[in-house]
Amino acid sequence: MNNLQLEQLLNQTLSPQLVKDYCPNGLQVEGCTEIKKVVTGVTASKALIDAAVEANADALLVHHGYFWKGEAEPIIGMKGARIRSLIQNNMNLYAYHLPLDIHPQLGNNAQLANLLGIKVEGGLEGHAQSVAMHGSFESELTGPELQNRIETVLKRKPLHIAADDEGKKIKTIGWCTGGGQDYLELAAKFGLDAFISGEISERTTYIARELGIHYFAAGHHATERYGVKALGGWLAKEHGLDVEFIDIDNPV
Known part of the structure; x- marks a missing residue:
């Protein structure tokens, strides 16, 4: 080509x-x-x-x-x-x-939702180009259960900042791969039980606790491996290119 x-x-x-x-x-x-x-x-x-x-x-x-x-x-x-x-x-x-973050099938957000078993319901920002999404799980999870699921899928233990009520169950969830921690307040206003992103800031801990929402920092690199991998798979399957995904380890 x-x-x-x-x-x-x-x-x-x-x-x-x-x-x-x-x-x-x-x-x-x-x-x-x-x-x-x-x-x-x-x-x-x-x-x-x-x-x-x-x-x-x-x-x-x-x-x-x-x-x-x-x-x-x-x-x-x-x-x-x-x-x-x-x-x-x-x-x-x-x-x-950003175009690879938001693509509805091949994007990082879509791929992370598929991996974690999240039903995608829309964008937190209310438009098709939203880089933060919201959805729900088929059944409720505890904070530790979701932490374990993320670790199993991404092969990296996420940091879990529990809501002020640590026993609060998780059914509805928002997420934004990469550096999306500042969507946490919007997720709380949306009434979601939890939010996942790649990165965390010092302020994120207090926001999660004070607004009563679970937060999971799963790694910028770890949450963004899957969009470009899916895009490459699509190029190979639909257009016959020889494509190889190479993962350079990054703990952040």
Whole structure:
């Protein structure tokens, strides 16, 4: 497949033009014209680039790419080394941030819901581009039971901040993969029993306790492995590309 055709295909699927984001979505670094092998991963770190080079990939498709709003523009230091490696190996870099969080089938939020057995009911922000979702479990869970389920699925023990009433059961839930802890107050106003995100801030503990809502910090990386993996699987199944997901361990 031609590299620009691949970008067009991904754009048609993820509709980045509909989302106001903090970085450019799509082809960020152009490499070879013909793409046969694609490596997918969460973040375009040097370790992932090296693994993609070792796999003889023509393209690297990630959730966290480069050129974030507010970052220094010069291509020097760490960023320079990463981009130099891509260019020297004639490798294309595609990155999709918020569009990959919110896609209703392939997105990080949708994939996490599938893995945890959550019935998706809508967006917390009340529109199709909401990056925080709400839904429900088939049956009630205790806080420790949900903590165990998350650990089993993500292979990482989440931090559980219990509601002020520690025995409060969990039926309704909100979630936002990655750095979504600041949607916790909205989830509490929505009357939800619990909220899951990737990251936690110092203030999150007090918000959860004082507003009576369970909170689970499950890891930014751990909650965002599954969107890009699903996207790669779709490319392989529907478009015949050779796609390999490579997970670079990250405890955060």
